[in-house]
Amino acid sequence: MNPLNHVAIIMDGNGRWGIKHKKSRNAGHKAGLKVVEKIIKETIKNKIKYLTLYAFSTENWKRPKKEVNYLFSLLENFLINKIEALHKQKIKLKIIGFKKFPKKLNNLLIQSEKKTFQNKQLQINLALNYGSKTEIINAIKGIYKNKNKINEENFKKYLLTKNIPDPDILIRTGDTNRLSNFLLWQLAYSEIFFVKKLWPAFNEKDYNKIIKKYKNIKRNFGSI
Template sequence: MNPLKHVAIIMDGNGRWGIKHKNSRNAGHKAGLNTVEKIIKETIKKKISFLTLYVFSTENWKRPKEEVNYLFKLLENFLISRIEDLHAQNIKLKIIGIKNFSKNLNKLLKYSEKKTSKNTSLQINLALNYGSKTEILHALKLISKNKKKITEKNFINYLQTKNIPDPDLLIRTGNTNRLSNFLLWQLAYSEIFFEKKLWPAFNVKDYNKIIKKYKKIKRNYGNI
């Protein structure tokens, strides 16, 4: 069976679920947070070391200002109410992306990372204001600025995911079959599962079903 160290998830479908069930996109985002908590618990139970969640992309700024503000307030409230519990569970929190938010949120993100920096049971990477193309261009600029030779090893060392293993498995909910500028370099050899369910409807049983399928896949990495 394939070892599973790192799961990445594109949590798509919150807004559509909210419109369908509550006539509110924001209600879908709130419901999606409940799914996040369940998946975190199951990830710990499965002894998976890394979980990367695509929370907010560089393209998501195009959404209505009211929705964007609600998303960040939801994140603030989650961290304020849950960071001590996450720390107690030995969970490490890391932010990948550009921390270009409000003063309060930036301070809270910095505190959360520092508070949990030495924890070891699970590392949760929150992709916030993240875009893979931006990350790749920034890495190349840093290599040039530091006059380093462009090699795969050097390039990886300038990515925001330095010291994080590439995802073994990517799950995207929401019945959409694309990567949406997420971890384009890191997903080169990941197994990808597209799930029809919208994120708030995704559950632990669905998660385990995908993991079970993943473990049975023959992974060749270019070999036969």
């Protein structure tokens, strides 16, 4: 049975769910946040140490300003109202991305990382303003600037996921079969599960079904 240490999730389909059920993309984002809380609890139950959530990509700035502002306000409220509860559960929050947000949100993200830094129960990596191509280019620049030998180990030291094991599983909801510029280096040997359900419809049963399936997959990593 395969050990499971790290799950990464592309939470796709919030806007489409919102339009379908509430005639509002923002309603879908709000519903999706409730699913995040359920999945965090289930991740702890399964004794998984790392959970990486793709929350906002470098390409998401192209969305309407009103929707982007709503997403930021949702995140602000979540941090204000939930960070203490996460801290009590010994959950560590780490931001993976480029902190170019409004001042209030930036400060909340920094404070949340500092507050939870020592926690060991679960590490949640929140991919915010994240783009894997930019991450890889920056890593190459870092190696060149510091005149390091070019190899995999040195390259990993300049990634935003430094000291974080690569995901064992990638889950993408929303009935879309692509990676969307997410962890392109880190997902090289991850088991990928594309789910037809939109993110707000994804539930604990769906999650545990994927975990069970993963644990029974024969993983060869290039060998026989």
